Amino acid sequence: MLIRVPRGWELKAGEATPEGVFAGRRKLVAGLVAGALLPRAAWAQDAPPAAARSTRYTLDRPLTEETLAARHNVFDEFTGQRDQVWKLAAGMKTDPWRVHVGGAVEKALSFDLDDLVRLMGLEERLYRHRCVEAWSMAVPWTGFPLARFVELCRPLSKARHLRMLSVSDPSLPGWYATKRVFPYHEALTLAEAKNELAFLATGIYGRPLPPQHGAPLRLAVPWKYGLKSLKSIVAFQFTEERPGTFWNDLSPRNYTWESNVLPHVPHPWPQTHETPLGSTERRETLPYNGYAEFVAHLYA
Numbered sequence: 001m002l003i004r005v006p007r008g009w010e011l012k013a014g015e016a017t018p019e020g021v022f023a024g025r026r027k028l029v030a031g032l033v034a035g036a037l038l039p040r041a042a043w044a045q046d047a048p049p050a051a052a053r054s055t056r057y058t059l060d061r062p063l064t065e066e067t068l069a070a071r072h073n074v075f076d077e078f079t080g081q082r083d084q085v086w087k088l089a090a091g092m093k094t095d096p097w098r099v100h101v102g103g104a105v106e107k108a109l110s111f112d113l114d115d116l117v118r119l120m121g122l123e124e125r126l127y128r129h130r131c132v133e134a135w136s137m138a139v140p141w142t143g144f145p146l147a148r149f150v151e152l153c154r155p156l157s158k159a160r161h162l163r164m165l166s167v168s169d170p171s172l173p174g175w176y177a178t179k180r181v182f183p184y185h186e187a188l189t190l191a192e193a194k195n196e197l198a199f200l201a202t203g204i205y206g207r208p209l210p211p212q213h214g215a216p217l218r219l220a221v222p223w224k225y226g227l228k229s230l231k232s233i234v235a236f237q238f239t240e241e242r243p244g245t246f247w248n249d250l251s252p253r254n255y256t257w258e259s260n261v262l263p264h265v266p267h268p269w270p271q272t273h274e275t276p277l278g279s280t281e282r283r284e285t286l287p288y289n290g291y292a293e294f295v296a297h298l299y300a
């Protein structure tokens with residue numbers, strides 16, 4: 001059950017958009033969740049309505065402190081050093097940003113991200129995130145369901161997978177630093193992409209995504225290892241055949257195509273426990289990262 005939205009190509013730039021939204025251009029993509037806490041007059045001038053926090057997705061742990069999440073990142077196009085990404089990515093240009101849609105769709109499409117956000121609307125969700133390196137975090141993402149975007153794209157009935165590509169920029173400092181072949185690419189089955197948990201994030205902690213978190217648009221699929229949640233997405237391609245994915249192509253022994261969080265499946269390094277960022281806790285990892293009720297049926 002998805003809401004009906006006008007087609008992106010029917011929207012002329014600037015149409016039905018209050019002036020203030022242009023002034024608050026990048027505030028738009030965060031939905032100003034934090035702004036909602038301020039006195040109304042402080043932000044009502046140039047901001048869209050706050051993105052409401054969904055109560056459906058709950059955490060079993062405190063939110064990670066914002067700065068910790070923002071200073072331990074995996075974004076290998078910049079560097080393999082987790083604590084340096086935020087500095088190296090700081091100047092990344094993310095506005096304006098276009099997103100392209102092609103492959104097995106009725107019609108190839110291209111969206112300006114701000115237009116897309118206006119079409120999709122925004123909500124906030126509290127999600128856990130589990131990296132295969134065995135650290136984890138719990139963060140508030142702002143964004144919209146991938147399922148709603150898939151519907152907007154009108155895939156053909158033969159479409160079975162959704163392939164996604166991160167920004168392709170050989171001038172990024174990590175681009176030629178390894179033998180890996182960028183752009184970073186990921187994929188989901190169409191059933192996974194339509195699952196209610198699959199989320200496209202434009203903000204975190206009530207603010208637009210900072211570059212190190214994958215500005216201005218990144219995936220959040222919390223039942224899978226973090227490597228599936230690609231950053232800085234520029235293209236979506238619907239396919240019949242199963243597309244290759246970045247880490248599975250590089251090392252199938254270490255990374256399965258699905259990359260579901262399955263702590264008890266034998267793995268080259270143990271996945272049974274995790275350490276939340278900012279703690280020394282050795283916490284048990286849950287099947288599907290605690291989201292089994294939402295996704296286990298996909299793999300039954």
Ligand SMILES: Nc1nc2c(c(=O)[nH]1)N[C@H]1C(S)=C(S)[C@@H](COP(=O)(O)O)O[C@H]1N2
Nearest residue numbers: 073074075076131166184213226227230231
């Ligand atoms: N384009 C791109 N996306 C990426 C990665 C990357 O190196 N490049 N790393 C992935 C991995 S392994 C993880 S754990 C998460 C980390 O997201 P965060 O830095 O926002 O916590 O991003 C994922 N998305």
Ligand SMILES: [Mo]
Nearest residue numbers: 131132226227
């Ligand atoms: Mo990761």
